[in-house]
Amino acid sequence: MIRSDFYTTDQTTTSGFQLTGLINTIKANYNEEFGNPYMMGYIPFDVFPDLYKPHSVEWISESKTIIAKSLMIPQNVGWGYAANLNTTYQSGYFDLYEYSNQWNRIADNSDPQLRFINAGEIAKLNTTGVINFYNTVIKHDLSNDTYVLDTNNRQHTNIYVKQFMDFLNGDITLPFLINGNTVDIECITDDDGIIIYNDGTNDYYIVITYFACSQDTGNVQNSYRNLFTPYFKYTASKNDDENTILFMPHTFGIGGADWTYRVNSNGTFDGHGAVFLSNYLFGNVHDGSYNVDGMTNNEWRRFGNTFIVYGSARYWVYCSYTIEDLRTILTLVNKYKNTVQADSYLNGYDTTVSVAIFDDNNVPKRIRLVDTYQNLISKLQPWQMVSIDITANEFDPKDIPPYQPTPGDDDNNTESGDKVPNQFGRTVGVTSNFITNYLMTEGQISKLGEVLWTSWADDTVTMDMVNNFYGKFHDATGSWNVSDALQFIVSCRLFPCSLATLVDTTQVTSIPIGTGAFALQCGTSSEPNFFIANEATAILNCGDIYIPREYNDYRDFENTKITAYLPFCGSVELNPQDVVGKWLGCTYAIDLFDGSCKAFIYTLSGNDVGYEGAYYNVAIKQGQCGFLIPMSATQAGQVASRQKVDGYTDGALLYQAAAGLMESAMALGGYSDANPVSGFNRFVTAGTASTTLAAQRLGRAGISAPSTSGGSGFTDFHQPASAYVQIRRSYYQEPLQYEHATGFPTNAQRYDNLSQFTGFVICHNVDLSGFTCHEDERSEIKALLESGVYL
């Protein structure tokens, strides 16, 4: 058993109220850009007087201040104890009470023994008011093992917390439940603010809620006053503007013992008649009586930004938001905090926010090591009191959540609506008849070879091919007239994808060659048709991926290596600052003429999806995915050479291969013997002939030397066929007490008054002008400030 010794004093201290927040809790779970969103806040002042308004009493003339002040005066309220049951709870200090036959205060803020309960050890509160002690060192909930000793060495195991606010200084007392002659403290002090919980699925919700519940002790016994105060009374959309901030909670409801309502899309409770406007959560709650789930005549009263439901049961209210909404909330809080008028958007609320975690039953602030929170708990840093006054933070554009378009569809077709840059929507048509690409199947290519060679080599069979080429390409005397079929075949390439769906095509049944007087009939019985590629390039869209952030700070970029693997292009390193936290798209453009390809990796970071301006290329990688199919011995040799000789470019290969074909054809044509077998033999041996004429002919045919690109041949087909991105991040180990011992780089980096800081600080190049001390003292002060002091 772990013992905590607290001692009583007679002194009650009034001080500010501050909720405990969690540092570095689960932000990794929602990829939040915002630096420190898990802060605490003060309860809105508006809440206060309403809490104590008895059911049957109408406050007419009393101001809130008067009412509040009266409640702060210790007084006997009729059940045996004074009003000093209030508890101070600030900066890790709080009052402890125990209840036997009456409330006994066993420790308070002024007790020095209590001060050792520092922020790292402070208890967390659950809804029943029992303190959960959480040891941050061993990360263990000590609640069941903790007791308190008072000055008489009495042991107390049921420990309650009571709070006492200094409302005149902006703090607000929170309500407590009073039940007849006994007193239960509703420790709702931590039931406000943004609460994040996991619903057991993959979604994390942010719950923003204020609620209070107390039982009337006035004329109406056994009646509960349920107070609901939405933290944000507006709906915020991503496209908000200055005047129409809209914030629609993901869900909103009021729950009782066993019922829950949700506001439907019309802003009304489903089937229960209580009217709410969707853009103002409680703005139009009208006083009146409503029947709620069988409980009739629940009285609803609205007081400013809160409303109270009087009824026979305690209710709770919740609003939950998606993670995306949280970004919006935090951004808006940051943005409008200092700019909006009181009673405008925020209605005078202090807009600092607090965070807690709901348990499975949506009970706030019950921090437990349960399965559903295992991942969250594992990320918990030591409990610490934190207080970030976001009013001090100016709106910074970097806090705007990045635009995150939804990924495009997953097919590799570039279609209307696909989220690919328009640059890939351009068509590169074939503008001349000098050259034509035919998309063919393997069977058709095989048929082509049969037409070209098989019949050609057999002079005992008169084939169309032979007749055509021998008869038409040579004159009656057998002398050279024009080249043979191969003269007109520039190349045949294999592409590792189905191109017919990627380019605009025209269906044909034969391949005219040369002047078009002759056509190669290469269709097969099952695939009789060919497709002319009307475009010079094919576009392949690989889809979009999101590169997540891990730490949500500089560590996402520092010591991080991101590499994109692009099939047939190799790997390319990406700058983390270009891609982390963004959607990445990848699209290939394939040149059907030379088989080269370019992979484009780009970010989809703009709002205007579909415009080039919305995309930013972060990497372009050239490669080769169309591989030459040798059609002659010369070509085969050249393909082999390309695979063996470094630096032998594919473009040159194509050029020379085509030239070799041409030269072979010409050599064949110049052969006086028209014997096709001899002609074929000449094909085989003519590869080393001059390419000059062939080059000239290619030039006349409108073919320029293709661009050069790397390629390693058919072995590339054995590489992974999908593009992917590899993210390699280094582990960072934050030592215990790192904040205390080392501190963090500050957002100050500015000339600021040290009174703004607490804890460990290191200053740079301190200027002690104006210090009225001796020189040695000045030097020592300077040295200490620049090496680190605790403010």
Add this chain to the structure above:
Amino acid sequence: MRIEFYNVNDDNRVVSKNLGSIIHAIDNAQIYNSTSIMSPDFLVDYAPYVVNSNYVHVPLWNRYYYITDVTASPGGRAVMHCREDVLMSNESAIRALDAYVTRGQQNHRDGNLVDSKLPVKVIRDCNTIKFPSSPFSEQGNFAFVLTVVGGKR
């Protein structure tokens, strides 16, 4: 000279020391020999509060001192060696100081600033994210492109 004795447990780098309750105060302390105001020696009565304290306040000088050592002398006297706590002595001026603060607590942290002091393990976590669509066929589904001169009619 008046000297107030305290027992302070705060780290020397804490600007505002928690003095706690005053242990003792004397008005008859004497300066021992010529001494620096930053590291003075005081001649005091040898008393328990002298050896049980570690911190003193000299109101006349408006300065706070650490007691670095105590030398017992004959005759019930002791020489108390002190060193000034320049932070506490200039607490208000320091808090009012404008300065560039490069490191601080969590609530002033700027996550976008590189923290060069945070230990980094060279072990790297590798995460691979595959683009959803495979541009090239894993199996089969090839295409042949036959490029011919002319041919389009």
